[in-house]
Amino acid sequence: MFDISELSRASGFSPSKLRYYEEIGLIRSAGRRGLKRFYEDEVKTRISLISLAQTAGFSLGEIKETMGSEGRPDLDRNVLAAKADAIDVRIKELTALRDGLRHVMNCTAENHLDCPRFQRIIRVALTKKQVDAKRSKRNPDKG
């Protein structure tokens, strides 16, 4: 068991952020000594996960929905599958963007937006986005 400043140090999250996350139900303190919150080790893994999910572009609401409360580790497989698929799409977009940037670094075209290779790289990611958007219009419940 450790207090909020130790958790803050260990996680890199400010105390106010930790309190805020508790307030919205994303994390839990194991209990109090007087007013002071005390935490168990488990919360560190949870915080790591939150941090990762934020990097992935998920809102705190989505993260909460996906992780559930600490007492409910039996997550909905469909939700998890959908999130994993969403991440796959994002990875492809990021890969295209990164390749585009790296290409621009070595490209001699006067205006990079006109470079055919660059445009092709970008179009790959866009096509994926559009396909996805169309599919979710035809089939809204599959997100």
Place this chain on the structure above:
Amino acid sequence: MFDISELSRASGFSPSKLRYYEEIGLIRSAGRRGLKRFYEDEVKTRISLISLAQTAGFSLGEIKETMGSEGRPDLDRNVLAAKADAIDVRIKELTALRDGLRHVMNCTAENHLDCPRFQRIIRVALTKKQVDAKRSKRNPDKG
């Protein structure tokens, strides 16, 4: 040349968003007919790029900085390289998170946070983050 509603339809960005982007200098209209803005094809590529970069987790400020104004396509190679590296880090984190999610879907551990395989998957991404943080402390200008 096309007007704002056509650009909106083509890009999926609302007119207000397009005007906002112009206001903050992210895009430019090619000119006006009366009050109405008109655009050239080039802006579509630019918008695609913005969309992609947002997905990658960059703020509009960073995007502006990286893309420069339309009149300055000669971007700073170091900035581009740094962004590309940042994207690589993010891709690794996303990959770890996705693998973690997919594992949880098939994992029978009663509490997934306790599953050693899951923890290992997560730790991979965290380690990268910490390494990166430490490097940028030792060497702040290399961000």
Place this chain on the structure above:
DNA sequence: TCTTGACCTCAAGTGGGCTTGAAGTTGCAT
């Protein structure tokens, strides 16, 4: 026992990224 500093609460403020609404203007079809 008394101080002190790290914790606490709760309300208000901040910044990013837009959207909305009111009020005005205008290109274009009739």
Place this chain on the structure above:
DNA sequence: ATGCAACTTCAAGCCCACTTGAGGTCAAGA
């Protein structure tokens, strides 16, 4: 020439994810 749908500006508002500040409580060490 006229109407009107679609554009325009500008200010204010909204949601998210926090941070800040004022004022209060408490555990532990001198």
